[in-house]
Amino acid sequence: MHFDIVVGSVLGASEYVAEALESVLSEKGHQSTVHFQPTIDALTAQSVLLVCTSTHGAGDYPENFETFAVEIAKQNLSEKHCIIVGLGDSSYDTYCGAAINIEKVLLDAGAKLMLKPLHIDVLHHPIPEETAAQWLASQDI
Numbered sequence: 001m002h003f004d005i006v007v008g009s010v011l012g013a014s015e016y017v018a019e020a021l022e023s024v025l026s027e028k029g030h031q032s033t034v035h036f037q038p039t040i041d042a043l044t045a046q047s048v049l050l051v052c053t054s055t056h057g058a059g060d061y062p063e064n065f066e067t068f069a070v071e072i073a074k075q076n077l078s079e080k081h082c083i084i085v086g087l088g089d090s091s092y093d094t095y096c097g098a099a100i101n102i103e104k105v106l107l108d109a110g111a112k113l114m115l116k117p118l119h120i121d122v123l124h125h126p127i128p129e130e131t132a133a134q135w136l137a138s139q140d141i
């Protein structure tokens with residue numbers, strides 16, 4: 001399988017997570033493209049869409065992810081399979097708000113979730129890329 005790993009990040013933590021996920025997918029025999037500045041046009045038609053985004057502001061998307069979120073909502077994603085990995089801090093009321101919002105956007109556009117979304121609480125998991133890698137390694141994909 002080919003994966004498009006789409007990253008929403010302000011401070012870089014989600015970028016490390018995306019790279020760790022890419023490594024695990026590679027070990028599993030899959031190919032991935034990591035999109036640090038995601039655009040709709042850069043996605044591959046047949047790929048699995050793996051969204052890896054933190055939350056900022058008060059439940060907001062990272063700035064580099066905002067346009068992508070608006071554009072993907074306009075697509076017909078009925079053929080698309082997705083995986084969502086969110087980073088957040090549970091001391092915020094809007095814990096993992098961006099991951100929750102993009103899940104709704106993708107499902108409303110017809111996409112199917114390949115796995116139950118992973119929300120990583122950086123308050124309790126200070127090395128989120130390790131948490132993410134262990135999680136993905138244990139999944140049957």
Ligand SMILES: Cc1cc2nc3c(=O)[nH]c(=O)nc-3n(C[C@H](O)[C@H](O)[C@H](O)COP(=O)(O)O)c2cc1C
Binds near residue numbers: 010058088089
């Ligand atoms: C200004 C600011 C606002 C944040 N707001 C939220 C929030 O609303 N909800 C949440 O779950 N995490 C929030 N966080 C925590 C970040 O999502 C968390 O630190 C994450 O690891 C950052 O990932 P990044 O480096 O990829 O941006 C916030 C962090 C900062 C610095």
